[in-house]
Amino acid sequence: MAFDVMVPLKKVLDELNSDNTVRAIVLTGAGRGFSSGADHKSAGSVPHVDGLTRPTFALRSMEVLDDVILALRKMHQPVIAAVNGAAIGGGLCLALACDIRVAASGAYFRAAGINNGLTASELGLSFLLPRAIGTSRAFEMMLTGRDVTAEEAERSGLVSRAVPESELLEVCFDMAARIASFSRPGIELTKRTLWSGLDATSLEGHMQAEGLGQLYLRLLTSNFEEAVAARAQRRAPAFTDDK
Numbered sequence: 001m002a003f004d005v006m007v008p009l010k011k012v013l014d015e016l017n018s019d020n021t022v023r024a025i026v027l028t029g030a031g032r033g034f035s036s037g038a039d040h041k042s043a044g045s046v047p048h049v050d051g052l053t054r055p056t057f058a059l060r061s062m063e064v065l066d067d068v069i070l071a072l073r074k075m076h077q078p079v080i081a082a083v084n085g086a087a088i089g090g091g092l093c094l095a096l097a098c099d100i101r102v103a104a105s106g107a108y109f110r111a112a113g114i115n116n117g118l119t120a121s122e123l124g125l126s127f128l129l130p131r132a133i134g135t136s137r138a139f140e141m142m143l144t145g146r147d148v149t150a151e152e153a154e155r156s157g158l159v160s161r162a163v164p165e166s167e168l169l170e171v172c173f174d175m176a177a178r179i180a181s182f183s184r185p186g187i188e189l190t191k192r193t194l195w196s197g198l199d200a201t202s203l204e205g206h207m208q209a210e211g212l213g214q215l216y217l218r219l220l221t222s223n224f225e226e227a228v229a230a231r232a233q234r235r236a237p238a239f240t241d242d243k
Helices: 004-015 052-073 088-099 112-116 123-133 135-144 150-156 165-180 186-198 203-220 221-232
Strands: 025-028 077-084 086-088 101-103 106-108 161-162
Touching: 004 052, 025 165, 052 088, 052 186, 077 088, 077 165, 086 088, 088 106, 101 150, 101 165, 106 150, 112 135, 123 135, 150 161, 161 165, 186 203, 203 221
Parallel strands: 025 077, 077 101, 086 106, 101 161
Antiparallel strands: none
C-alpha cells in the first residue's frame, strides 16, 4: 500500500472508469502476493503535502488511501480481485473493496493492524468485513490477527471461490467475459443496488429502488424481448440497451 503504488493505481482506476470500452476489470498482484499492506521500509511520496504540519500530513495520507478503496466501489464496471497470494492489512481492504474475490489456493488473508500494535480497523475494514463474512467471524479475524487460508475464506464467504493458482487468472477472465456479455446498464445497476443494499435501512425502501431499476430497463430497452427470442432460437442474446 505504498503511496508510489496507490497513487498510480488510483489514476488508472479513474481512466478505466471513463473508458467505455472496458466492461469488467480484474485486479491482481504483481509477483507472489496480492498486497502485503503497508510498506515498512518506504511508504513512498504523498502528493500535494508541501507546507503541511504533521497532523494535516497524516490526514492527507489516509485520504489518498481511502480514495483508492472508494474508487473501486464506485467503478461503473464490476471489479474482480484475483487474490494470488497474501492479502494483508490494507491489502485485505483492497480485496474487500472489489465486487468479487477469487483466491488462489495458496492465498491467505490477515487483518494485520492488531499485530502491529495498532487498531485492525482501517480503510473501511470494520465496515466491509462484517458484511462479507458476518459479525462473529469478522470480530475474531480482526481481534486475533490470525491468518485465514483460501479454503477457510471460501467457506466463510470472504471469497466466492478458491482455485488452483495456475487457474486463477483464467477463472477471473472467464467470469469477466461472462459479465461483459450482459447488458451494460443491467450490470451497472445490479452492482449499484448490491452496494446500496448494504447501506439500506429498510427492506421496503430497497425493494422500491430495485423495482425502479428493473422498470427502467424493461421500459427503455428491448433487452427482455431479445433475451426471450434468443432462448427460443438457442443463441446468445445481443443486448443493444436500446428500444
